[in-house]
Amino acid sequence: MNxxxxxxxxxxxxxRMGVERTLHGETLNFWETDSLEVExxxxxxxxxxxEKVLNGKPDILFLDYKLxxxxxxxxxxRLGERAKDLIIIMITAYASIEVAxxxxxxxxxxxLPKPFTPNELRAVTRKAAERILLARKNEQLAHEKKQVRFxxxxxxxxxxxxxxxxxxxxxxxxxTKTLGDNLDSYMQFIExxxxxxxQMRKLIxxxxxxxxxxxxxxxxxxVAVDLRKAAENAIELATPAANSRNISITLEAPTSxxxxxxxxxxxxxxxxxxxxxxxxxxxxxxxxxRLEQTADKISVQVADTGIGMSVEEQxxxxxxxxxxxxxxxxxxxxxxxxxxxxxxLAELYEGDISVESxxxxxxxxxxxxxxxxxxEVTAT
Amino acid sequence: xxxxxxxxxxxxxxxxxxxxxxxxxxxxxxxxEADNSxxxxxxxxxNTPDIAIVDLMMEEHDxxxxxxxxxxxxxxxxxxIMVTGVAAETGxxxxxxxxxxxxxxxxxxxxxxxxxAEQLQQEIKKLLKE
Numbered sequence: 025m026n027x028x029x030x031x032x033x034x035x036x037x038x039x040r041m042g043v044e045r046t047l048h049g050e051t052l053n054f055w056e057t058d059s060l061e062v063e064x065x066x067x068x069x070x071x072x073x074x075e076k077v078l079n080g081k082p083d084i085l086f087l088d089y090k091l092x093x094x095x096x097x098x099x100x101x102r103l104g105e106r107a108k109d110l111i112i113i114m115i116t117a118y119a120s121i122e123v124a125x126x127x128x129x130x131x132x133x134x135x136l137p138k139p140f141t142p143n144e145l146r147a148v149t150r151k152a153a154e155r156i157l158l159a160r161k162n163e164q165l166a167h168e169k170k171q172v173r174f175x176x177x178x179x180x181x182x183x184x185x186x187x188x189x190x191x192x193x194x195x196x197x198x199x200t201k202t203l204g205d206n207l208d209s210y211m212q213f214i215e216x217x218x219x220x221x222x223q224m225r226k227l228i229x230x231x232x233x234x235x236x237x238x239x240x241x242x243x244x245x246x247v248a249v250d251l252r253k254a255a256e257n258a259i260e261l262a263t264p265a266a267n268s269r270n271i272s273i274t275l276e277a278p279t280s281x282x283x284x285x286x287x288x289x290x291x292x293x294x295x296x297x298x299x300x301x302x303x304x305x306x307x308x309x310x311x312x313x314r315l316e317q318t319a320d321k322i323s324v325q326v327a328d329t330g331i332g333m334s335v336e337e338q339x340x341x342x343x344x345x346x347x348x349x350x351x352x353x354x355x356x357x358x359x360x361x362x363x364x365x366x367x368x369l370a371e372l373y374e375g376d377i378s379v380e381s382x383x384x385x386x387x388x389x390x391x392x393x394x395x396x397x398x399x400e401v402t403a404t
Numbered sequence: 405x406x407x408x409x410x411x412x413x414x415x416x417x418x419x420x421x422x423x424x425x426x427x428x429x430x431x432x433x434x435x436x437e438a439d440n441s442x443x444x445x446x447x448x449x450x451n452t453p454d455i456a457i458v459d460l461m462m463e464e465h466d467x468x469x470x471x472x473x474x475x476x477x478x479x480x481x482x483x484x485i486m487v488t489g490v491a492a493e494t495g496x497x498x499x500x501x502x503x504x505x506x507x508x509x510x511x512x513x514x515x516x517x518x519x520x521a522e523q524l525q526q527e528i529k530k531l532l533k534e
Contacts, residue, residue, distance in 0.1 A: 182489065185489060186417065186489065189420075189489065189517055189518045190417065190419035190420065190423075192518055193419065193420065193423040193518060194419070194423065196423075196520075196521060197423060197426055197427065197521075200521065202426055202427060202430045203426065203430070212422075213422075216418075216419055216422070220419065
């Protein structure tokens with residue numbers, strides 16, 4: 025169990041013992057998830073107290089204002105920087121407004137007027153402990169966030185380097201004229217280089233989308249978006265790619281269905297879902313887009329008749345850069361960011377995205393947005 | 405005339421394989437390609453490569469290590485060149501210079517991607533004692 029270290033600086037032995045007896049060994053429970061075990065130490069003079077703070081690691085300091093060698097304010101001054109990561113609670117019988125103001129200005133957090141009951145002591149300690157616990161949690165969260173960010177940048181670096189390396193390799197082969205002087209012999213290299221560069225461009229575009237999502241509640245503009253119209257636009261955008269492989273796209277939707285949303289975000293979601301359904305389809309396959317409104321939510325369902333994926337692959341699907349790598353996907357361009365962008369977007373609308381899939385049969389993605397975001401379009 | 409030597413290239417990057425193949429074929433090597441470990445092992449049923457070039461990161465982060473192990477089990481004498489693009493990013497700086505590392509990693513040489521053509525040729529010549 026985590027410790028909560030308490031130090032009492034008071035020249036009255038009875039006071040030191042009282043605090044120790046009340047708090048030492050106590051367990052404080054918070055939010056049913058966290059507990060702290062209290063450890064109490066004490067000092068009888070200001071000098072000894074300062075020493076104990078500087079050499080030990082107390083979290084809370086109970087500080088008597090009147091000590092034989094110095095007063096509480098002087099002690100706080102002596103602690104300097106260290107006083108900032110301590111919670112200091114002044115205990116005094118002589119608390120005047122002036123003292124209170126000055127001590128608070130110097131960094132004291134709370135006051136406990138003498139005499140106090142064990143329950144008053146516990147209550148003050150508890151309040152201070154809660155603050156410490158929150159600070160610790162924040163620190164841990166910040167650390168984890170930094171780790172995730174670092175990992176993201178590391179993988180991103182790798183994903184950007186790979187296409188560069190491939191293009192450089194082809195250029196090198198051309199420079200040294202490995203296949204002779206005829207330019208035609210190098211067409212395949214040029215073709216592949218441009219595919220890798222396209223992929224890199226796609227990655228950068230997705231990355232910008234993602235950054236925009238992260239940075240930008242400010243730039244969001246929530247209006248009533250006609251979902252059917254948006255789906256029709258996304259289908260139109262995907263049609264050239266679909267036609268080239270004889271893939272048909274159908275739309276099934278109520279005539280009017282609208283949602284309070286940012287137009288750009290809705291386009292991003294639909295484009296992502298529909299272009300994926302085309303990309304990972306088989307030639308002459310089908311893409312079926314279905315929009316539906318039920319009592320408490322709307323759903324966007326995009327089903328394809330493509331390569332599908334295993335349960336294990338489905339579990340990794342929404343992680344950044346976790347492209348499913350196998351023989352079937354080897355020649356399909358993708359950044360590995362599309363679905364994590366979708367997931368973030370869904371979360372932004374307090375919605376959800378789920379997947380059902382069977383290898384070689386097809387995949388169905390279902391995006392649901394709760395009803396609070398849905399508005400009926402009224403005829404005008 | 406000198407006999408034609410066979411090189412096995414194992415890499416999940418289609419372009420890297422193509423580039424190595426084109427370069428090695430221009431130097432009169434015969435090239436076999438595999439895009440994953442299973443295919444690499446399977447290829448040994450029909451071929452006996454003289455040397456293998458193996459990518460470290462394929463299906464898993466350390467696929468190359470395991471594959472080296474399995475290749476050496478089948479063909480203990482075949483030299484292996486391991487190539488990797490990850491060392492710089494992960495700070496995973498390892499080499500196969502000491503005897504211990506050599507024994508553990510099983511590859512005979514380690515090259516950083518992007519691999520320069522003349523560097524690869526040099527290593528192959530050295531390992532094949534040409």
